[in-house]
Amino acid sequence: MFKHLNKDFPASVVVFFVALPLCLGIALASGAPLFSGLIAGIVGGIVVGAMSGANLGVSGPAAGLAAIVLVAISSLGGYENFLLAVVIAGAMQIVFGVLKAGIIGYYFPSSVIKGMLTGIGIIIVLKQIPHFFGYDADPQGDWAFFQANGENTFSELFNIVNNISPGATLIAIIGMSILILWEAVLSKKGKIFKLVQGPLVAVVVGIVFFILTKDTSLAISNDHLVTVPVPDSFDSFIGQFTLPSFSMIGNPQIWITAFTIALVASLETLLSVEAIDKLDPHKRTTPTNRELFAQGTGNMVSGLIGGLPVTQVIVRSSANVQSGGQTKMSAIIHGFLLLISVIIIPNVLNLIPLSVLAAVLFLVGYKLAKPALFIKMYKAGWKQFVPFVVTIVGIVFGDLLIGISLGLIVGIFVILIKSYQNSYFLHIENVENGNKTVKMRLAEEVTFINKGAILKELNKLEKDSYLIMDVSKTRYLDNDIVEILDDFKIKAEERNINIKIISExxxxxxxxxxxxxxxLDKKPA
Incomplete structure (x- = not known):
């Protein structure tokens, strides 16, 4: 774990700066106390990071759960009751891990996973544009296309025109320039530029810029700065933690909410695991059942001390990969950085302009949604490209689960089409005295999906034909197909069609x- 600390620590700093505003923003969007988002980020980094087998995955509060949390807090009658549901959800995830449910993630097509990553990248870019120019009327965690104030992602972009903050925009451009220069040039010049990462330098420059321009025309407004809760004393700091209300454990609604959180959080985690494993330059495989166990433990701990539910999240995990993280130490260290910062330097964190963090996320989003990937997927053929695009559209205009579901449905539809087309091989052997000998070779697996295609070809056979049906390579023959042949037997006799079956x-x-x-055959076919 400590072997690659020279790469893991700089990556953890980047993840920290990405995670900080997201933890706060997602808490705000969820209708929960701001500190609850930080608790989830800390637990996701330290507890889940330590227990997980993921090398590059980073856990914390997820935007995909914000809507569920917002409704649950209201419907359950208070935040303390909701925390009990989070604890129970964690226990359910542990059970999922014991039951080896982690394999579910591997049943999602690669095109859908790539579409998910690209869709997330596009959303990151679109959502950070307002912050980049110093304007956004919505919280940082508002990742939905249609927003509560009646605006949507695109209308927010048009609103920027008359609300550009010169100071925020200038420091965002400076920050972006530092990041690009650091990655493209300076990181190759010496070890010091690898140890001290560009995002850290950009953030420090942003803080200095904010202080120096306070009373000038380039001043950045306070509502466009990071907002970390600042306790007045140790007691007020401890008072930010909330305990769950165990007296409500008999309430059926608590258990329904817990199951919903456990199911959605597990699915998001497994999808993130699959996606980040694909980004891993070493192509390591995360043990998914252990990941569910770690996530479940993290949710129990987070719920017990007042935090939001956690999942493995793509934005922070992607930032970790692209910043050169090598082991799970980067995730663990980022959790400690969150903990230390909210205790020791909350006032310093509150000097960071959101536009600088937007510049950091800009690069993360661009790397996930590079134009070259669209070209690559297009060249891979429509069977890859269509589910890829549908997933992206569903995520951008809906949410993560909608996009994944649509992509999976299209992927299954593609499989059905190909299965329909590839159920048999048919050609004319010869023609003697006007009578055709036709050979039909069935595929290894023939199911009811292939029924229409096979029936269509059987009905096209001419009178007095001779059909040779080869099932010697078939390992599974659905009863529906056998029934078709029995029904066709009557028609064949009427049309003087002879049939020969070749089997093992x-x-x-x-x-x-x-x-x-x-x-009678020993095997299905």
Missing amino acids: RGTVENPDSYQQFFE
């Missing part, structure tokens, strides 16, 4: 019953 046992001409013939 040998051959048979015009069996009395195809159903009985295939039942």
Whole structure:
């Protein structure tokens, strides 16, 4: 874990600066206390990071759960009751891990996973544009396309025109220039530029800029700065932690909410695991059942001390990968950085302009949604490109689960089409005295999905034809197909069509019953 500390520590600093405003923003969007987002970020980094088998995944509060949390806090009658649901959800996730439910994530097509990453990248860029120019009337955690104030992602962009903050925009451009210069040039010049990362320098420059321009025309307004709760004393700091109300454990609504959180959080985590494993330059594989166990433990701890539910999250994990993180130490250190900063330097954190952090996220989003990826997916063929694009559109205009669901549905539809097309191979062997000999070779697995395609070809056979049906390579033959053959037997007799079946046992001409013939065989076909 400490072998790559020279790379993990700089990456953890980047993840810290990405995570800080997201923890606060997601808490705000969830209708929860701001400190609850920081608790979730700290727990996600330290507790989940230590227990997880993920090398590059970073956990914390997720925007995808914000809507569920917002409704749950209201419907359950208070934040303390909601925290009990989070604790129970964590216990359920541990059970999911024990039952080895982690394999579910591997059943999502690669095109959908790539679409998910790209969609997240596009959202990051679109949502950071207002912050980049010093204007946003909505919280940092508002990742939905349609927003509570009647605006949407695109209308927010048009509103920027008359609300540009010169100071915020200038320091954002300076920050972006530092980041690009650091990555493209300086990082190759010496070890010091690898140890001290560009985002840290950009943030420090942003703080200095804010202080120096306070009373000038380039001043940045306080509502466009990071907002970390600042306790007056140790007692007020401790008072920010909230305990769950265990007296409500018999309330069925608590258990329904807990199951919903456990299910959605587990799914988001497994999808993130699959996506980040693809980004891992070493192509390591995260043990998914252990990840569910770690996430469950993290949610129990977070719920017990007043935090939001946690999942493995793509934005922070992607930032970790792209910043050169090598092991889970980067995730753990980022958790400690959050903890230390909210205790020791909350006032300093509150001097960071959001426009500088927007510049950091800009690069993260761009790397996830590079134009070259669209070209690559297009060249891979429509079977890859269509689910990829549908997933992106669903995520950008809906949310993560909508996009994934639509992409998966399209992916399944593509499979059905290809299965329909590839259920058999048919060609004319020869023609003698006007009578055709037609050979139909069935695929290894033939199910009810293939019924329409096979029936269509059987009905096209001409009178007096001779059909050779080869099932010698078929390992599974659905009963629906056998029933088709039995029904076709009557039609074949009326049209003087002779049928020969070739199987591993040998051959048979015009069996009395195809159903009985295939039942006699030792294997399904």
